Amino acid sequence: MDRVRVALLGCGVVGSEVARLLLAQADDLAARVGAPLELVGIAVRRPDRPRPGIDPALLTDDAEGLVARADVVVEVVGGIEPARSLMHAAFRHGAGVVTANKVLLAEHGPELFEAASAADVDLYYEAAVAGAIPLIRPLRESLAGDRVTRFLGIVNGTTNYVLDQMDTTGAGFGDAVERAQALGYAEADPTADVEGYDAASKAAILASLAFHTRVPGEAVHREGITGVSAADVAAAARMGCVVKLLAIGSREPEGPDGPAGVTVRVHPAFVPRSHPLAGVRGPFNAVFVEAEAAGELMFYGPGAGGTPTAGAVLGDVVAVARHRVHGGRGPGESAYADLPTLPLSRVLTRYHVRLEVADRPGVLARVADAFAAHGVSIEQVRQQAVGEDEAAELVVVTHVAPDTALSDTVADLAGLDVVLDVTSVMRVEGE
Amino acid sequence: MDRVRVALLGCGVVGSEVARLLLAQADDLAARVGAPLELVGIAVRRPDRPRPGIDPALLTDDAEGLVARADVVVEVVGGIEPARSLMHAAFRHGAGVVTANKVLLAEHGPELFEAASAADVDLYYEAAVAGAIPLIRPLRESLAGDRVTRFLGIVNGTTNYVLDQMDTTGAGFGDAVERAQALGYAEADPTADVEGYDAASKAAILASLAFHTRVPGEAVHREGITGVSAADVAAAARMGCVVKLLAIGSREPEGPDGPAGVTVRVHPAFVPRSHPLAGVRGPFNAVFVEAEAAGELMFYGPGAGGTPTAGAVLGDVVAVARHRVHGGRGPGESAYADLPTLPLSRVLTRYHVRLEVADRPGVLARVADAFAAHGVSIEQVRQQAVGEDEAAELVVVTHVAPDTALSDTVADLAGLDVVLDVTSVMRVEGE
Structure with missing residues (x-):
């Protein structure tokens, strides 16, 4: 094989950087692959639009035709269609695929991995999770001789920036999101990030890999950060913690509460500063x-970021192109463990609960009773008067207990006449 | 291929764990490889010695004979010979090799990689650097589409434990080493660790990978931590720093001082706590x-540690065994960039110098002159009387300057009559 033909689908922030780096590092890439990489075309919706640094002769709106001429197809269009159909077309033509498309993988991963396997070609996706961080390859290959029991990750940069701003400047959620938007860290519509959808897709991909089990995106328990207030961040700080949006996957052993399986969840949590x-x-x-x-x-x-993500894409391009030149194929999907995805009730966790309560004797006993009724043990209680009215704030930190027992307790608390408001409920993780 | 025959050379801390995990995780490993892994034998010097948990029928002192019966050879004997000859024997028999032997790779890497390549088999070595941390595979594969400019690592656990003890408890070097020995973190003869030999081997391996260039172990500038005193650690703390033994590799661009190339060094340094x-x-x-x-x-x-290192070894065994079952081969040595290893004089660094000086007027000016004579700019000076005699301590922190200019300055300082002693010289890194 005297060259490897690369087709690029999409020319946005990541795609244009992939195109630039393919040229800028051509000699290095050729040496690493064993043959030169030739960018044979870039499929875009509007080929007539001028794109600085991109040879207009490469641009085409005939994505299907381009895929048919490639050995390696790089999909950085995003979304479900036409990305999914184009990947299938690539496999049919015997081309390997490199993608950064977490949503597509989280929703249609199994079907795509099966198609790649049937066609005996690669499907690589390092850039789909945590941008430039080598994570997919370590999980898939370096840890192939080990058994992953848990992962705990910050996999969404937008929400981490927002929470970090709230922690370091005392800003409220809305202000912090505006700053993130001004810096280009958040989109005009930040829903996918702040509601945890993006992190949930990534959590599903990581859990599938880590536990050798298919975990669809919709099986991930998801809570975003829109409910996180400046008061929550301040409460975390008082406990020596910081609020983070975590993606957590855990292998649960067989127990009295049910079979062995995995739990996968995305939610904000207090994390100790240590x-x-x-x-x-x-x-x-x-x-x-x-x-x-x-x-x-x-x-x-x-x-995230165009250049880091493009670097991760190119690492995959080198691997897939090497296989075209030297033979072989990377490990495909590994789903042999086939563990069930368990409900959140199987998770053991600690809660940090803030309540607005009536400021009168006996309230603490009533609240403590509600916890005791569900077998939840209290580690710490702090009460303080707020303002001049008859209300007080009560902060309760629990010992570890099943998530259901805690959520049932919170439901009961909300029904107590002495509880004016359940101001916030946060899990504590990473201890 | 209905099974993959694995031969184990060595049955020490790592080897016995590899043997145990091969059995304990047999089903998982078979599913990931696509065929069962069969441990066909363990070569040891004394097969008659009882080893708990190891089937005596597997033990043999005929390592050559064992290698001839294997598809994958796991070398965890350590040292140069017989490891090197046995690896060559494995390649001759068409077996892939997994090793944790950093010394052998740092000294004879090129020869071994060439032999593996000529035999069209794998040579994997994730466990040779930083134990369980997936590092080789990310550098070799995930970053194959990128250009590494620098690495900065803590790659020796023994010295990190010793320095950490000195930092957190105020212990002197000798006491901290004794504690490390008591906990099994340091060997009875700690020379290879505390003099930086171990870190230098690892730095050579990392630099070779990161810069696609052959860097032999002896090309690494090496300073150990035996000269680090409790006073140095305290001085670091006063600067908001901590002392770490760092392995640093850097790509240096072409400049007025010479050609493009790489510098690779191991030495203690002040690292900011941030x-x-x-x-x-x-x-x-x-x-x-x-x-x-x-x-x-x-x-x-x-x-380090038997189990973490064994886990990394097994990850490599899965990769090499997969190639035996499914065809293909991992990336071999990549040395195409062929950059020269440059002298330390090309490195820009900051120095933290402690001097014992005569306590009289004009001393500071003389010392400042010595720095100025070599074009080294001073960032900070702190002077304090020590004890009741006529001596004072002078601490000088420089701005960044070529390493040679700094070492020449230090040599001149030692010759000044007002300088009673150059107590310590430490680089500041990671800013």
């Missing part, structure tokens, strides 16, 4: 992995 | 990698 994830600032990402043999590992780096 | 490496405690390892596209990445985890 935990390595607490120090992950601004738009950075990091994933903490616990494995039986390896112990605790952490991977840290930029979670 | 740097992620400063928080790496006890026997843990971490490597910070800077790449053009990816930006800053960090990999963190246990740097």
Whole structure:
């Protein structure tokens, strides 16, 4: 094979950087692959639009035709269609695929991995999770001789920037989102990030890999950060914690409450400042992995951005192109463990609950009773008068208990006449 | 292929764990490889010695004979011979090799990689650097589409434990080494660790990978931590720093001082407490990698230990065994960039110098002159009387300057009559 033909689908922030780096690092890439990479075309919706630094002769709106001429197809269009159909077309033509499309993988991963396997070609996706951080390859290959028990990650840079701003400047949620938008860290419509959809897709991909089990995106328990207030961040600080949006996957052993399986969830949590994830600032990402043999590992780096993501895409392009030149294929989907995805009730966690209560004797006993009724043990209670009216704030931190027992307790608390408001409920993780 | 025959050379701390995990995780490993892994034998010097948990029928002192019966050879004997000859024998028989032998790779890597390549088999070595931390595979594969400009790592757990003890308890070097020995973190003869030999081997391996250039172990500038005193650690703390033994590799551009190339060095340094490496405690390892596209990445985890290292070995065994079953081969040595290893004089650094000086007027001016004579700019000077005699301590922190200019300055300082002693010279890194 005297060259490897690369087709690029999409020419946005990531795609244009992939195109630039393919040229800028052509000699390096050729040496690493064993043959030159030739960019044979870039499929875009509007080929007539001028794009600085891109040879107009490469642009085409005939994505299907372009795919048919490629050995490696790089999909950085995003979304479900036409990305999904184009990937299938690539496999039919015997081309390997590199993608950064987390939504597509979280929704249609199994079907795509099966098609790649049937066609005996590669489907690589390092850039789909945590941008530039090598994470997919370590999980898929380096830890192939180990058993991952848990991962705990900050996989969305937008929300991490927002929460970090709230922590360091005392800003409210709305202000912090506006700053993120002004800096280009958040989109005009930040829903996918702040509601945790993006993190949930990534959590599904990581859990599938880590536990050798298919975990669809919709099986991920998801809570966003829109309910996180400046008061929550301040309460976390008083406990020596910081609020982070975490993606957590955990292997649960067989127990009295049910079979072995995995739980996968995305929600904001208090994280102790001594935990390595607490120090992950601004738009950075990091994933903490616990494995039986390896112990605790952490991977840290930029979670997004055109150039970092393009670098991760190119690493995959080199691997897939090498296989075209030298033969072989990377590991495909590994779903042999086939563990059930368990409800959140199987998770053991700690809660930090803030209540607005009537400021009169006996209230604490009533509240404590509600916890006791569900077998939840209280670690810490702090009460303080707020303002001049008859209300007080009560902060309760629990010991670890099943998530259901805690959520049932909170439901009961809301029904108590002495409880004026359940101001916030946050999990505490990473201890 | 209905099974993959695995031969184990060595049955020490790592080898016995590899043997145990091969059995304990047999089903998982078979599913990931696509065929069962069969441990066909363990070569040891004394097969008659009882080894708990190891089937005596597997033990043999005929390592050559064992290698001839294997598809994958796992070398965890350590040292140069017979490891090197046995690896060559494995390649001759068409077997892939997995090794954790950093010394052998740093000294004879090119010869071994060439032999593996000529035999068209794999040589994998994830466990040779930073134990369980996936580092080799990310550098070799994930960053294959990027250009690494620098790495900065804590790659020796023993010295990190010792320095961490000195930092947190105020212990002197000798006491801290004794504690490390008591806990099994340091060997009875700690020379290889505390003199930086172990870290230098690892730095050579990382630099070779990161810069696609052959860097032999002896090309690494090496300084150990035996000269680090409790006073140095205290001085670092006063500057908001912590002392770490760092392995640093850097790509230097062509400049007025010479050609493009790489510098590779191991030495203790002051690291600001705000740097992620400063928080790496006890026997843990971490490597910070800077790449053009990816930006800053960090990999963190246990740097040693039988089980973590065995886990990393098994990850490689799965990869090599997969290639035996499915065809293909991992990327071999990549040395195409062929950059020269440059002298330390090309490195720009900051120095923290402690001097014992005569306590009389004009001393500071004489000292400042010595720095100025070599074009080294001073950032900070602090002077304090020590004891009741006529001596004072002078601490000088410089701005960044070529390493040669700084070492020449220090040599001149030692010759000044007003300088009674150059108490310590430490570089400041990671800013």
